[in-house]
Amino acid sequence: MKRYTLPVAITALLLAFWFSPDAQEIAAGVAIFLFGMLMLEDGFKLFGGGALERLLERATRSTPRAISFGILSTSLLQSSSLVSIVTISFLSAGLISLVGGVGIIFGANIGTTTGAWLVAGLGLKVDIAAYAMPMIAISIVLVFQKAKLLRGIGYALGGLGFLFLGIHYMKEGFDAFQDQIDLTRFALSGLLGLVIYSLIGTTATVVMQSSHATMVLILTALAARQISYENALALAIGANIGTTVTAIIGSLGANFQGKRLALAHLIFNMTTAMVALAFIAPLRDMVDKISDLVGIGVADYALRLAVFHTVFNVLGVALMLPFLTRLIAFLERRMPEPIPDVSRPRYLNEAIDEFPQTLESALRKEVFHLYENAAELILHGLNLHRDAVFATSDVAALVRSSRRPLELDLNEAYERRVKTLYSGIVEFASRAGDARVDPDIAQRIYALRDVASNIVQAVKSVKHLRRNMLRYTVRPQGAPTELYDDLRTQIARIAVEIRKLSLADPQDRSTLWFDLERARIEEDARSTAQRVDALIRKRELSAVAATSFMNDAAYAYGAMRELIEAARRYYVERDSSVAEVEQILSLDEEELKEAMTSTGATPAPKDPVTRLS
Incomplete structure (x- = not known):
């Protein structure tokens, strides 16, 4: 017709x-x-x-x-x-x-x-x-x-x-x-x-x-x-x-x-x-x-x-x-609200394409939706129940008691609940970039896309370490189990802190926290490497197990860095006056090196952060 x-x-x-x-x-x-x-x-x-x-x-x-x-x-x-x-x-x-x-x-x-x-x-x-x-x-x-x-x-x-x-x-x-x-x-x-x-x-x-x-x-x-x-x-x-x-x-x-x-x-x-x-x-x-x-x-x-x-x-x-x-x-x-399908975008639809405020706001909500999916997969991938992690006051004790393997096909869950959403976010951000929007809004849209990329990389890192993590944590095996439990504890702690950020008032969030957390991650990475060396010398850890663990530790600390960077980009206030105060309070690179040196840590190489033009 x-x-x-x-x-x-x-x-x-x-x-x-x-x-x-x-x-x-x-x-x-x-x-x-x-x-x-x-x-x-x-x-x-x-x-x-x-x-x-x-x-x-x-x-x-x-x-x-x-x-x-x-x-x-x-x-x-x-x-x-x-x-x-x-x-x-x-x-x-x-x-x-x-x-x-x-x-x-x-x-x-x-x-x-x-x-x-x-x-x-x-x-x-x-x-x-x-x-x-x-x-x-x-x-x-x-x-x-x-x-x-x-x-x-x-x-x-x-x-x-x-x-x-x-x-x-x-x-x-x-x-x-x-x-x-x-x-x-x-x-x-x-x-x-x-x-x-x-x-x-x-x-x-x-x-x-x-x-x-x-x-x-x-x-x-x-x-x-x-x-x-x-x-x-x-x-x-x-x-x-x-x-x-x-x-x-x-x-x-x-x-x-x-x-x-x-x-x-x-x-x-x-x-x-x-x-x-x-x-x-x-x-x-x-x-x-x-x-x-x-x-x-x-x-x-x-x-x-x-x-x-x-x-x-x-x-x-x-x-x-x-x-x-x-x-x-x-x-x-x-028209009842449909049962949410966590594998599909909730807020990205054609109706919001015409107006810049809805573009940014909808994308921000969708990125948070992606993070919720990713956080659940990350914690479940570590053999931890998300609700239990967020409810406990002692993450380390919860990790030590969590031995029973969760029924989870992490690869399938990643494809369905993370990759699909990420593809929608990338496509939407590109479409928004082609629209006639302010350069400042376009920059924030691309920054949100990069937040999504950080989140996805964190999930991929957990995918890589899951096999050995299950091998050494389902039943106690001495030093390897303790090492993997420490990695699980640190990642879970990061997830808990990011959740606290999401519940906090915007004025209570400071970039200083992100810099201190980043310094702590680098310190933990250094101390973990030293601990592995000591365990090998004491013959409490075999060279084969140590090699596997060091590779997995690299994935784990990479995931932590990605999560911290995603949280920084997502939660730091965009208001120029707040940003200026936060910049004064935050640690610059030299101060960060001094903080890590004072604790005996050495800065680990990081992935380059995308700079927006």
Whole structure:
């Protein structure tokens, strides 16, 4: 079916142009208007710098604030579709609650009515094309500037210019129709007219992917007296239904939370539309009274339509708000949270790709998901239960008592629970790097990818030492068992300390701890080597067992270094002022060498740390 959609649409347009040249002006007006909306959205994304995302996080702390944010943001951006997509993106990334997301959708439906007021009150009564031309000309100069802020302003200014120009051409096209075709001959009254024109409004919005563009088309046609006032009301109701399609499409790549929000959007708009259709006569009387009260002329149907659009959307919110809790409960029952599959990415989906704040936040959560999987495999690979390790106050005693081998295919578990996630993270980071994001955000995204690499390397190291570890720790065998138990204890201790970091407040984390821990690892590596030498001389350890152990010790200390480096990159605060203080407190390379020398340790060679440009 999709294969024929484009040819049919183009053929229909060409036929319309053939039979009525004036249809070209209306079609061009719609196209220019939609192009202006795209430019406006691109401009916002370019110079917004994550401002909307940051506001969105703060605005969902209560339902009234979420609704207010939806009204304000949609009024400023003149695109409820963009606000809906941003909200789905944040909800999918787990940054806002479902209640907050639904509140924003409620507010966006009210905010989108401001577009009708602008068009009816200004666009149809002023020669806005005269303002559009200079705006477009200035915007082109700004678009070609290197500064991102100026380019963003240029796109936004050009978008507004094309919006104005599109309205002008739609108005001119419908005015020209008056001399050729009287579309009011197709007007339908009564219930049949309400149903048919509501469906037409829905279809037009689905095709154009913009209820705002549909409302402009309705208003310009109404101003040119090409449609009746009654049919225009039905078209406006249909446009509200059609706007949910954008949210539904945006939710296709989202997780279950994004799909819940899209369903809430559909339920809200359908309920509002049904109530408006059922009570169209009382609503029209209310609109007339309000219009008379504020001085809107009896024959000014365009402004009266703007009043109607606002009234039925506000009434829809007032109707649904008392049932918000029940709506959320219904959504959660209808779309239950799936049983988490630890082997698949939880937060990386297409719905979050458009906005920089969600890119970084979702990736950060996914990297932590990878670490949780990896920590469990590392501890189980050492024959230790993760929950027992995190619950004990004496890790060494727990290690000595853990002799029974755990049923675990570490290679299979690595492929399923670590490698698959890591592949998803690498692919996502590359995709995010290709997107138009701030260099600082791109740098942090690549840094998170490197954290994932550290984690994966730690798991690989444990894979290498597991065979000999099982050989010497399932039953006591003297010195080799004690040596391997010490390695198990040290790795488990690192896992416990990293867990404490995850539970600590950000201000309580210091880079000094990482440097001291790194020094301790190097000291332990040195003392372990000296201990092995002493055991060989005492003939308590054979040369063969010593060789195997030294290789395994290299893997174990490599895993510890990778885990410490991953924790450093993940948990150190990004705030510049905090980072500066931490840098003063942290040990530099010379101080680290002095600390290790004072304990008799020698720095061991480390893998080079990737430096981001």
